[in-house]
Amino acid sequence: MRTFTRNPMSPLVIILAVIAIAVILAVVLKGADSRQSGSIGYPYQPAKQLFSPAERSFLGVIDQAIGSDFRVFGKVRVADVALVKSGLSKSARQGALNKIAYKHFDYVVCKSSDLSVVCAIELNDKSHGSKRAQTRDEMLSKVCDVIGLPLITFPAKSAYAIAEVKAQLASVLDVAPKAQATHANADAPHTLSA
Structure with missing residues (x-):
């Protein structure tokens, strides 16, 4: 016997x-x-706020200027407003999308009834004087021209008269600015807190 x-x-x-x-x-x-x-x-990490103080203040001015027939949305991606045309090669399509994918409009005004886009608004502060910002602004302008979307620019300043903002938006929004303000202080400049 064998042992293991x-x-x-x-x-x-x-x-x-x-x-x-x-x-x-x-x-x-x-x-x-x-x-x-x-x-x-x-x-x-969470962002502290969506808008800078100047952007937030100007949003309030736009809201008052456009009335209830329109709504304002802030920081809307260009790619949500401008779609790349079909029929391009995959690389051309991707290149066109890359140009706009990380860009946004400061504000977009839409009709309240169906949220169709009526115009885009850019608030131009001192940073828009840089070469990079000017290139970006030129690109946004060309995209808006191609898609037939009015792009309205406002210089950033410490105060805005609602009547002036309304007058600049009137032709695009098909609303005439009122000759007389309905509120005593509607035409008074609104100061932006910076």
């Missing part, structure tokens, strides 16, 4: 094999997780 002797290494081999499998499994699972969420995870 135990190999003293077999428990050690089994333990090492289990550890190796666990390490490989951990690496594979971690790799799958990083591919799903990006290698940097989710490095975000």
